[in-house]
Amino acid sequence: MGPIIGIDLGTTNSVAAYMKDGQPVIIPNLEGDALTPSVVAFARDDHRWVGRVARAQAVANPLRTVFSVKRRMGRTCSAPASEAVISSIKRQMGSDYVVTVDGRAYTPVEISAMILEKIKADAETFLGESVERAVITVPAYFNDSQRRATKDAAAIAGLEVVRLVNEPTAAALAYGLDIEKAHTILVWDLGGGTFDVSVLELGEGVFEVKAVNGNTHLGGDDYDQRLAGMLVQRFRDDWHIDLDSDPADQRLIRQLAEDAKMKLSTQLDVRVVLPHSFGRGSRCAVTVTRDEFEKATADLTEKMAASAQCALADAGLDPADLDRIVLVGGMTRMPAVRRLVRELTGLEPYAHIDPDQVVALGAAIQAGVLAGEVRNVTLVDVTPLSLGIESLGGLFARVIERNTSVPTTKSRLFTNARDDQTAMDVHVLQGERALAADNMTLGRFQLSDITPQARGEAKVEVAFEIDANGIIHVSATDLQTATSQRIRVDSASGPSPEAVDRMLDESRQRMESDRRKREDIENAIRAENFLHAADELLGEAAQAGPSQVIARAVQAVETGVLAVRDALAAGEAKQIVTAGEALESALKKLSTEVKTARSAATRGRAA
Ligand code: AMP
Numbered sequence: 045m046g047p048i049i050g051i052d053l054g055t056t057n058s059v060a061a062y063m064k065d066g067q068p069v070i071i072p073n074l075e076g077d078a079l080t081p082s083v084v085a086f087a088r089d090d091h092r093w094v095g096r097v098a099r100a101q102a103v104a105n106p107l108r109t110v111f112s113v114k115r116r117m118g119r120t121c122s123a124p125a126s127e128a129v130i131s132s133i134k135r136q137m138g139s140d141y142v143v144t145v146d147g148r149a150y151t152p153v154e155i156s157a158m159i160l161e162k163i164k165a166d167a168e169t170f171l172g173e174s175v176e177r178a179v180i181t182v183p184a185y186f187n188d189s190q191r192r193a194t195k196d197a198a199a200i201a202g203l204e205v206v207r208l209v210n211e212p213t214a215a216a217l218a219y220g221l222d223i224e225k226a227h228t229i230l231v232w233d234l235g236g237g238t239f240d241v242s243v244l245e246l247g248e249g250v251f252e253v254k255a256v257n258g259n260t261h262l263g264g265d266d267y268d269q270r271l272a273g274m275l276v277q278r279f280r281d282d283w284h285i286d287l288d289s290d291p292a293d294q295r296l297i298r299q300l301a302e303d304a305k306m307k308l309s310t311q312l313d314v315r316v317v318l319p320h321s322f323g324r325g326s327r328c329a330v331t332v333t334r335d336e337f338e339k340a341t342a343d344l345t346e347k348m349a350a351s352a353q354c355a356l357a358d359a360g361l362d363p364a365d366l367d368r369i370v371l372v373g374g375m376t377r378m379p380a381v382r383r384l385v386r387e388l389t390g391l392e393p394y395a396h397i398d399p400d401q402v403v404a405l406g407a408a409i410q411a412g413v414l415a416g417e418v419r420n421v422t423l424v425d426v427t428p429l430s431l432g433i434e435s436l437g438g439l440f441a442r443v444i445e446r447n448t449s450v451p452t453t454k455s456r457l458f459t460n461a462r463d464d465q466t467a468m469d470v471h472v473l474q475g476e477r478a479l480a481a482d483n484m485t486l487g488r489f490q491l492s493d494i495t496p497q498a499r500g501e502a503k504v505e506v507a508f509e510i511d512a513n514g515i516i517h518v519s520a521t522d523l524q525t526a527t528s529q530r531i532r533v534d535s536a537s538g539p540s541p542e543a544v545d546r547m548l549d550e551s552r553q554r555m556e557s558d559r560r561k562r563e564d565i566e567n568a569i570r571a572e573n574f575l576h577a578a579d580e581l582l583g584e585a586a587q588a589g590p591s592q593v594i595a596r597a598v599q600a601v602e603t604g605v606l607a608v609r610d611a612l613a614a615g616e617a618k619q620i621v622t623a624g625e626a627l628e629s630a631l632k633k634l635s636t637e638v639k640t641a642r643s644a645a646t647r648g649r650a651a
Contacts, residue, residue, distance in 0.1 A: 048177040048206055048415050049167050050407025052214070053156060053194065056236030056264065056374070058082050059404035060163050062171065063417050068218065068408035070401055073166040079400055080166070084158045085109040086145045094162040106295040108145050110155050153193050157200035164201055178203045179411040181403050182514075184210040184240045184256040184428060187474070188486065188533050191514045206414050208513045212242035213253055214406030215372040218397055220246050227367040228254075230355070232385055232393070233403075234348065235373035237263040241352045243359040243366075255358035255447050256428050257351045262344060264305070264375040270341050271332070272301035275316055278330040285322050308334045309377045338380045345380050352388055358447055369393040374400050427452075431508050431516065434471035434480035436461050437565040443508045446476065450514060455507035457523075464496040468504055470520045472533060476551030478558035479565075486533045491520040493527045499576065564617045571608045571624035574631060578605050581634055588641040597634040604630040 049071065052059045057079040060071040070078045075096050085098035086108040093101065102109040142149045167175045180203075182194055195205045209217075212231035219229070233240040240258040275297055279285045287293045300316050307314045317329040338345075356363065369385055371393045376382065385393050397405065412418035427450050435441035435458065444454045460468065468491045475483030494502055503523040510516050519530035551558070578601050585598050604627030611619035 046173045046175050046177070047171065048179060048411035049175055050214070050404050050409070050411045051160070051163055051178050051180045052211065052404035052407060053160065053180055053182075053197075054082055054235060054403075055238060056082060057400060058159055058163055059401055060167050061401070061404040061408035062167070063408050063412035063415070066412075066417070068405040068412070070404065071167045071170050073162070074169060078398075080159070080163060082156075082159050083109060083111050084155050092158065094158055102295055102299070104292065106291040109295075110143050110145075110150070153197045154200065156194070156197035160198055160201035160203060164203055176202065176204060177206050177411075179207045179209055179407045179414065180205050181209050181211045181214045181407050183238050183260070184212055184242055184253075184258060186210075186514070187429070188514065188516050195513070205513070207410060209407060209410050210240075210242070210253065210256070211403045212240055212256070212370075212372065213244065214404075214410060215370050215402045216242075216244045216246065217406035217409045218402045219368075219370050219394065228361065228365055229368040229370055230352070230366050230389065231370045231372060232348075232352070232376060232381075233258075233372035234375040234381060235263050236375070237265055239263060239348055239351065241348070241355045243355050243361060252449060253447075254361070255355045257355035257358065259347060259351055262347055264302070264373075266344050267305055267341050267375065267378070268298055268302045270344070271305050271337060272297045274332060274336070274340055275301055275304070275330065278332070279318070279328060282330055283322070283324060283328045285318075285324070285328060304332060305337070305378075306374075308332070308337050309379060334379070341380070345384055348381070349384060349388055363389045363391075366391060370402070371395045371399050372402050427510055427514070429474045430476055431472070431474050431486075431510075432456075433458070433506055433518075434473060437569050438480050439562060439565055440473055440475065440478060440480045440483050443506060444510065450510040451512045453507060453509045455505050458504045458506055459500050460494065460497060460502040460504075461499065463499045465499075465502065466494050466496050467492040468494055468502075468520065470506060470518070470529070472516075472518050472531070477554065478562035482550070482554075482558075486516065487518070487531055489518075489520070489529055489531045491522060491527065491529045493525065494522045495524045564620075567617065567621050567624060568612060571612060571620050571627070574624055574627045575605060575608055577631055578627065581631060581638065585634060585638050588638050589645065591637070591641055594634070594637050594641060597630070597637045600630040601627065601634050 047062050050061045050068070059079055060073075061068050062071055063069070072078055073080045073095060077096060080095040081099040083095065083098040083102065085093040085101055085105055087093060087101075087105070098109060102111070142151055143155065144150075164175055164178075178198060180194055180198060182191055186194070191208050194208060198205045212233050215231050215233065216229055227246045229244050229246065231240070231242045231244060233242075238258065238260050239262040240256065242256045243254040245252045245254055272294075276288045279287055287297045296319070300318075304314045304316050311334070313331055313333040315329050315331050317327055321327060366389055369389055369391050371382070371385070376385075376393075376395070376399045382393055385391075409418055427444060427448050428446060430442045430446040431444040432440055432442040441456065441458070443456045444452060448454070458468070469488065470491060471480060471488050472486045473480055473483040474486050477483050491504060494504065505521045505523055507519045507521070508516065509518075516533040517530060518533065519528055521528040582598060582601060585594055588594055604623065607623040608620070608627050611623040
């Protein structure tokens with residue numbers, strides 16, 4: 045069997061690497077470059093371009109050139125069939141997930157497959173043998189359906205994915221090979237489209253991701269867009285040229301902005317010259333300084349600080365606990381980004397491996413581990429969002445907490461909410477909020493043929509399994525009959541990366557109100573349970589024989605029952621707690637009296 049290669053399927057660029065004599069090495073593409081732009085273009089003569097050529101002809105062919113596909117992986121919505129759809133694959137064009145070129149719709153999976161096809165073909169040319177297996181990296185925030193979509197894209201391209209690895213983990217792996225002693229490292233990954241920050245612990249050959257955080261709405265594209273906006277304004281002011289109406293001009297200005305941005309990483313200012321005169325008789329140019337650019341993008345840079353602080357807090361660490369900072373993604377070459385990292389952590393970032401290549405090199409090492417070529421390295425990833433099911437009262441019952449190492453299997457026992465219930469609906473959810481309705485539905489299924497029993501008597505075990513690729517399986521088993529149902533979470537139903545961001549944000553903002561809501565619901569469930577207990581105990585009391593003490597206790601319980609019912613009907617949280625507590629103590633008293641009366645009766649019979 046041929047080699048397993050490592051592939052970083054990037055938003056902006058894709059990179060492949062393989063293990064050669066125990067070391068990861070980049071596989072150059074046919075053009076001789078390490079980086080293949082993740083760009084697909086459809087030429088008029090039915091020809092398809094992928095990579096550098098596709099990118100180069102984008103300005104002339106903007107409506108038939110597809111960029112930035114990765115964000116759209118695993119999402120299932122179709123775009124309006126308008127003529128401007130091509131650059132709409134970029135997120136700012138809204139929520140359209142299908143690109144239409146010449147009347148043919150392409151999904152992000154198909155576009156990604158075209159990129160992977162080129163990577164595979166170029167690798168085969170370079171290595172001189174057929175390549176059928178790969179380790180592919182995905183952003184730490186990719187959910188189940190996006191991971192599945194990545195595997196689908198690979199399958200279309202003729203590649204079997206032997207493992208999906210989170211990008212920051214792969215980066216740590218690339219740096220980790222020469223680490224002997226235990227290290228806590230922060231991986232700061234700012235690429236073209238996304239920002240991921242991860243805290244990892246490395247020691248004795250084990251790589252464990254302690255926490256992940258990030259922002260799927262933040263990347264080099266946003267910096268390009270800001271700079272493009274500045275350039276459009278300058279050319280309008282200085283040269284009276286409108287570069288913002290025609291798609292070809294927009295693409296041109298974005299390209300010039302990206303080139304200028306890269307130059308500003310090493311120069312203090314940059315002169316941007318238009319490639320043609322736009323009827324002005326001379327070459328039009330404007331100048332932008334690094335300082336101006338940094339000021340115009342300061343809010344973008346600042347956004348990263350909050351995510352990094354959250355990741356550290358989730359890992360239970362202070363910046364002082366970090367031993368090393370690893371930079372990933374072309375955007376980490378921007379001096380303002382490095383400055384922020386330094387300010388936040390007090391450490392000089394580690395960047396001796398090219399930040400564009402480090403993920404692919406790590407993927408190759410993981411491929412080497414799987415092929416048995418690299419030993420003494422184990423990889424432990426974590427799940428970015430909690431998983432669980434809806435429980436009584438619409439609460440979200442977590443089965444797997446976020447940041448749990450994967451692969452993992454965890455289970456929790458649930459019971460029947462009603463007497464003689466014969467089926468249980470399992471509503472599978474992902475998220476951080478207290479109420480089921482505020483989280484994301486991953487799937488639903490029903491466990492039928494449960495043994496009919498009194499409320500609270502059935503034992504249903506719900507088990508979640510996340511496999512090494514981050515794909516989720518959920519099962520529910522009636523422990524009495526061993527009847528079981530199992531699902532693989534429906535690939536179309538996972539949250540989008542934007543939704544994951546939003547959910548994490550909301551859960552942080554609403555932590556306090558969520559806690560109160562959960563408490564209110566739990567109190568209501570408790571009060572309801574007292575009503576059930578009262579029903580049973582009143583029945584027992586009726587059989588205990590005439591007694592004034594019992595009659596008084598029964599009356600107290602009955603009053604308590606009415607008060608709880610009133611409180612539940614009014615939905616008054618405080619009233620529910622007070623009435624619940626009153627009923628609880630009335631129940632205790634009645635229970636004691638019934639027991640005393642029973643033992644007195646037994647003694648009487650014995651005598
Ligand atoms: P990636 O998604 O990791 O391939 O990162 C690509 C992003 O890094 C794009 O937004 C590039 O414009 C950006 N980038 C590449 N080189 C530089 C540089 N020297 N300075 C600033 N940004 C860069």
